[in-house]
Amino acid sequence: MKGTVFYFLVFFGFFFSCSPSENHKTVVEAKDLHSLMQKVTDVTVHDIFSPPVASRVYVYPSIATYEVLALEDSSFRPLAGQLNGLQPIPAPKEANVNFKIAALYANYLTSKMLIFSEEKMxxxxxxxxxxxxxxxxxxxxxxxxxxxxxxxxxxxxxWADEDNYKETRTMSKHPLSDKPHHWEPTPPAYMAAIEPHWNKIRPFVLDSANQFIPQPPYEFSMEESSPFYKELMEVYEVVKGVDKEKKEIASFWDCNPYVMNITGHVMFATKKITPGGHWMGITKIASVLDSADLMKSSYAYTKTSIALADGFISCWDEKYRSNLIRPETIINRKIDDDWTPTLQTPPFPEYTSGHSVISTAAANALTDVYGDNFSFVDSTEVKFGLPSREFNSFMEASQEAAISRLYGGIHYRRAIEEGIWQGQKVGDLIRKNIEFKNNNAIAEN
Incomplete structure (x- = not known):
């Protein structure tokens, strides 16, 4: 009789421990987050977001996901109190909340608010x-x-509403200058400079937009012995002699979200992924290759998106401080009016190279998550008609992204080198100042 009662109690306890309303939670997997982040990228391409604005579209939803998941997983620390202005998220009031469903739904709502094509979300x-x-x-x-x-x-x-984004929507356009070294609109669309006030956006980890000011560009001079003239001629000669491999590298990392094409009297746009979207794609590739679970994948997306966001804020601060002329403008004016760059020149000042900054920062973030010497095949650009490329590490990929700007004819070497320095500084700051892993919890386990 005692044995019968014992087994009944065991069964009774097991039955209620598995009650759907209490402990059973629907399984939510990393693939669900990957599909959501891919949808966000697809919408940013469709809606033609500029690179800085796209970075904002990625970072807030990623943080929303991470903060919810970190409440449930004690091995990770919330970012509240670590990121500028972020306070702890409220605790749930209902007992049967599935944190994983809530995390992705919070991401969905936040992403939907930041884009235009809500129906696609x-x-x-x-x-x-x-x-x-x-x-x-x-x-x-x-x-x-x-x-x-x-x-x-x-x-x-x-929290996002306090980052000055809305205020910058009504600020003045970038004024043109008659100084010979200052930026001018470039062909074929001659668009106005985008996001001239992006340095007013509140950073996530940086103390300020100008925390890491690179060395200034070389002094403008058309004297043949001057550093500026020499690097200008390097761009000119590299593009004239660009081979198939270098052209493929330039195209792979182009990431210009709005390329204008002209056929006769007809002008039409080709939509492409942004630099940040490319690196979020690499994050997905690495997470799948690592078989990372939902929490680790969220960690990777969040750390990478923060690196991208602060990287753009730091870079854009320098772009509109130095306001440097693009190679295409000065080469056409002073050297060869028939010369065209391999890539279409994007509509903002030259210095520093944005891809060099954000790629270095993002590669640092992903190295922190998945380690160095992480080999992967980058197929991010396949849907845009470009072949995959193989890399032995995230840093190797970022270095290729940086030098691609020289092959593309849109940046001087100094902008690339100082951009790498800038991105490394941003990456180092995030590594040193933001703790994602709860080392105490890990030690206890």
């Missing part, structure tokens, strides 16, 4: 919810998780 949500229902998700679990996600979303949005 809604398409992702419809498919994802249907998939979760097939995995056994109950209506109560969904409702509780969504309610909590909305609370977190509102918290993140309130």
């Amino acid at each position: 809604e398409e992702w949500l419809t498919e994802w919810k249907s998939d979760l229902e097939k995995r056994g998700m109950s209506d109560d679990e969904w409702e509780a998780s969504v309610n909590y996600a909305k609370t977190v979303h509102q918290h993140i949005v309130a």
Whole structure:
């Protein structure tokens, strides 16, 4: 009789421990986050976001996801109190919240708010919810998780609203100058300079936009013995002699979201991924290759997106301080009016090289997560008609991204070298100042 009672109690306890309303949680996997982040990238391409603005689209949703997941996983530390102005997210009020569903739904809501084509994000949500229902998700679990996600979303949005982005939307355009070394609009669209006030955006880890000021560009001079003239002629000669491999490298890392094409009297745009979108794509590739779970994948996206966001703020601060003329403008004016760069010159000042800054910062972040000597095949640009490229490490990829700007004819070497320095400084600062891993919890386990 005692044995029968014992087994009954064991069964009774097991039955209620597995009650769907209490402990059973629908499984949410890293692939769900990857599909969401890919959708965000697809929408940023469709909506033609500039590189700096796209970095903002990635970072806030990524942080929303991470903060929710970190509440459940004690081996990771929340970023509240570590990032500028971020306060702790509210705790859930309902008992049956699935933190993983809430984390991705908070990401979805925040992403949807930051883009234009909301219907495309809604398409992702419809498919994802249907998939979760097939995995056994109950209506109560969904409702509780969504309610909590909305609370977190509102918290993140309130924080984002204080970053000066809205204020910069109404600020003045970049004024043109008659000084010979200052930036001018470039062909074929002769667009106005984008985001001249991006240095006013609140950084995430940087103390200020000008925390890491690179060495200034070489003094403008058309004297043949001057450093500036020599690096100008280097760009000229490299493009004239660019071979197939260098042209492929330049095209692979072009990442110009709005390339203008002219055929006769017809002008049309080709939409492409941004530099930040390329590195978020690499983050997905690395996470899948590592078989990283949802938490580790969120860690990778979040650290990389913070590096990208602060990298753009730091770089854009220097771009509009030095306001340096692009190679195309001065070469056409002074050396060869038939010369064209390998890549279309993007619409903002030359110094420093944005891809050099953000690629170095992002590569540092990914190295922190997945280690050095992490070999991978970068297929990010395949959907844009370009072949994959293989790399032995994230830093090797970032170095190729940097030098691609010389092969493309859109940057001087000094802008590349100082851009790498700038990106390294941003990456080092994030590594030293932001603790993602909870070492105490890891030691206890």
